[in-house]
Each structure stands twice: as C-alpha cells, then as structure tokens.
Amino acid sequence: MTLAEKIIRLRKEQGWSQEELAHRLEVSRQAVSKWESMASVPDLDKILKLSQLFGVSTDYLLKDDAAEETGFAADDETPDRGRTVTMEEANAYLAQAAQSARRIALGVGLCILSPVPLIFLGALSEYGKAPIPEHAAGSVGVTILLLFIACAVALFVTEGFKLHRYEYLEKEPIALTYGVAGMVEAKKEQFAPVFKSAVVTGVTLCILSLVPLLLSAMGENEFLTACCAALLFLFAAAGVFLIVLRGIVWGSYARLLEEGDYTPENKAAEKRNEPFHAFYWCAVTALYLGLSFYSNAWHRTWIVWPVAAVLFAGLQALRNARKE
Structure with missing residues (x-):
C-alpha cells in the first residue's frame, strides 16, 4: 500500500471526511485531497501528526511494504479482504461504466418520453387541430410508445450484460492493488463538481416541469394543457437523463472505494x-x-x-x- 492509500484507509476507519482530517491537522482540505491522490506528499511534521492521530508508526506510513498495524503493533496476519482488483481492472470498469451510463440514461429518457407522442397525437385528434381520426391517433401513439420502450429495454439488457462481469464489486468485499485507491480518489475528486452540477440541474428541471402544466390549467385552452402535459415529460426526461448519466459514473467510484451503499x-x-x-x-x-x-x-x-x-x-x- 502507498502512503496515499494508507491515509485513505486510516481516515475511513476513523469515520472522518477529508475536511475533518484537514481540520485536525490544521491544513486545507485540498492538501489532504492531494495527499490521497498522490499529487503531493505531506511534510515530516504532518507525517508525525498523522501517526499520532491514527495511532500508527511513521515507519508504517512511509514504507510501502510495511505490514498493516493496529495501534503501534504490526499485524503479520492480515486477513484476506476479498477479491483483488488491479489497476487494469479498475480502469476497464470505470471506462465501461462511463460508456454504459450514456446508454442507460438514454434508455431511461426513452421510457419517460414514450407517452409524449400518444398525448400529443391524442390532443391533435380530440381538439380538431389536425385531420387525424381518434383511433388512428391512438394506434400510432401506442405504436411509438412501444417502440420507445423496446429500444430502452434493448439498451438496458445490452449494457447489463456488459456490466455483469463487474457484479462482484457490488456484492463481494474487494482489495485494491497498489495505487488503485489513489487513482480512483483523484478521479472522484475531479468528477465531484460535475456530479453535483448534474444533480442540481436535473432536480431543477424535474421541478420546473410542472410549471407549464400548472399555468395552462389556469386557462380554458384544453389543447394547450395537453401540450403542456407532454412538455412535462420532456423536462422530466432531460432532468432524469442528467442524474442517471452522472450518477452511474459516481456510483462506479463508490463501488471501487467501497463507500456509501458498497x-x-x-x-x-x-x-x-x-x-x-x-x-x-x-x-x-x-x-x-x-x-x-x-x-x-x-x-x-x-x-x-x-x-x-x-x-x-x-x-x-x-x-x-x-x-x-
């Protein structure tokens, strides 16, 4: 284990966030983040403080091949933590998760959008905005709905097969090899602003999706109300697409670092x-x-x-x- 990985592991054992550890060491959170991503190394004074805070020796922190410790005593019989994940496996999984995220998010968006043609065609027929018989509008609308759902299911099944080989990350304890934890922490730190922005934007779009429908309901134009109902699904689909797209990538980091639900x-x-x-x-x-x-x-x-x-x-x- 590298110094970065030891800091990450010991910090999590104490249940501290990067901010909490930074406060105890009287440094910035960015400094702790750089230590954990191997972008920089703490100076000797901070290493001494880390050894005191975590109750380990400085030798343990500084030597990559040192045995894991509990307190100041080394434990030569470290239990097997589970399946080993190499740097190549971790990078392959992160790449596959990012690729699958786009297609799964598209599938979710298609599911949400599937009623839109049915609603819009039904409104055109019912309120005489287009010369479409009601039964024809219903048949075409349902056909498009089923096509959207079929495409979404195909995407889910295809991506499910691709991600199935990494199912053990969700169900089994894992042990990361040299440098993997630091690499994943660095990518997670870099991705965090993107994920937060996507969640805020997605939730905002979902809330705003109700506004046109509520405003149209105040009038007496029923065709406009139906169109606003279709618009609701468009806004919701865009919001959920963003959340799913970034959420799957964020979840891939949590699986490798065994955080949160994992x-x-x-x-x-x-x-x-x-x-x-x-x-x-x-x-x-x-x-x-x-x-x-x-x-x-x-x-x-x-x-x-x-x-x-x-x-x-x-x-x-x-x-x-x-x-x-």
Whole structure:
C-alpha cells in the first residue's frame, strides 16, 4: 500500500471526511485531497501528526511494504479482504461504466418520453387541430410508445450484460492493488463538481416541469394543457437523463472505494436481505395482478407500485435503524 492509500484507509476507519482530517491537522482540505491522490506528499511534521492521530508508526506510513498495524503493533496476519482488483481492472470498469451510463440514461429518457407522442397525437385528434381520426391517433401513439420502450429495454439488457462481469464489486468485499485507491480518489475528486452540477440541474428541471402544466390549467385552452402535459415529460426526461448519466459514473467510484451503499458491511447486509427483497416484490406483483383482474380497473391499480416503493424504502430505513 502507498502512503496515499494508507491515509485513505486510516481516515475511513476513523469515520472522518477529508475536511475533518484537514481540520485536525490544521491544513486545507485540498492538501489532504492531494495527499490521497498522490499529487503531493505531506511534510515530516504532518507525517508525525498523522501517526499520532491514527495511532500508527511513521515507519508504517512511509514504507510501502510495511505490514498493516493496529495501534503501534504490526499485524503479520492480515486477513484476506476479498477479491483483488488491479489497476487494469479498475480502469476497464470505470471506462465501461462511463460508456454504459450514456446508454442507460438514454434508455431511461426513452421510457419517460414514450407517452409524449400518444398525448400529443391524442390532443391533435380530440381538439380538431389536425385531420387525424381518434383511433388512428391512438394506434400510432401506442405504436411509438412501444417502440420507445423496446429500444430502452434493448439498451438496458445490452449494457447489463456488459456490466455483469463487474457484479462482484457490488456484492463481494474487494482489495485494491497498489495505487488503485489513489487513482480512483483523484478521479472522484475531479468528477465531484460535475456530479453535483448534474444533480442540481436535473432536480431543477424535474421541478420546473410542472410549471407549464400548472399555468395552462389556469386557462380554458384544453389543447394547450395537453401540450403542456407532454412538455412535462420532456423536462422530466432531460432532468432524469442528467442524474442517471452522472450518477452511474459516481456510483462506479463508490463501488471501487467501497463507500456509501458498497461498504463491506452493507454488502453483507444486502446479501442477507436478498430473500426478503425477492419475496416482497413478488408479493407486490401478485397483489397488483390480483386487484387488477378482480376489479378490471387497470387505470387505477397502478397506484400499487408507488405505494409499494415508498413502503419498501420505509421498511429498509426501519431495518437500518434497528441495526444501529
């Protein structure tokens, strides 16, 4: 392990952010970021402070081949952390994640946009804006909707196969080889402003998507209201596209660094919870189909899915709270 990787590991073991470590060392966060990305090396005074803060020897920090320590005593029997990820594997995964992100985001956007032609053609026919019979408008609209969905599913399946070889990053503990953690930290630090900007822009577009529809509802032009409903999907698709595009790349860094949802503890918990997740969604599907066939109210029973999603998130939060 390099000095950069040791600083990252020891900092995370203490549960400190880069800002917290910088405050304790009386340096800037940028300085800590440069140490962890191997852009610079802390001076001797800071190395002494690091050894005191983390409870390790300076030899451990400075020697790349030093054994891992707990306190000042070296531990010669370091447990196997899991599957080893080399620099080549990490770079290949990051490149594939960036490539797949564009196509998956496009697929999500197509799913959101799929009702737009149906809404617009239906409005043209219903309000006499174009000489299109109502049944023809519906047929063409549904056909385009299904084409959009089919293209999206093809993109999801194709990219899913490409990313399947890296599935172990989500489910198994991993051990990064020399220099990988520093490289990923540097790329993550560089990408952070792009990710934050995409999330802010995406959320803003999703919120603003409601504005035209609300304004049009104040008038009596029903055709304009229908067009604004279609515009809502356009804004939402653009916002979600940005969030998914950058979010997948951001998630690839978290997987390699085992942060957030991908810590060894969370991976183990997720593996234990897999049977519950499978049972829950099978039960929800059975409930949805049962209610729909019994009532024949397919236009209303879709509400089962958002309710189930919120309930699922609540159950997850409750399980996590009980563990803590």
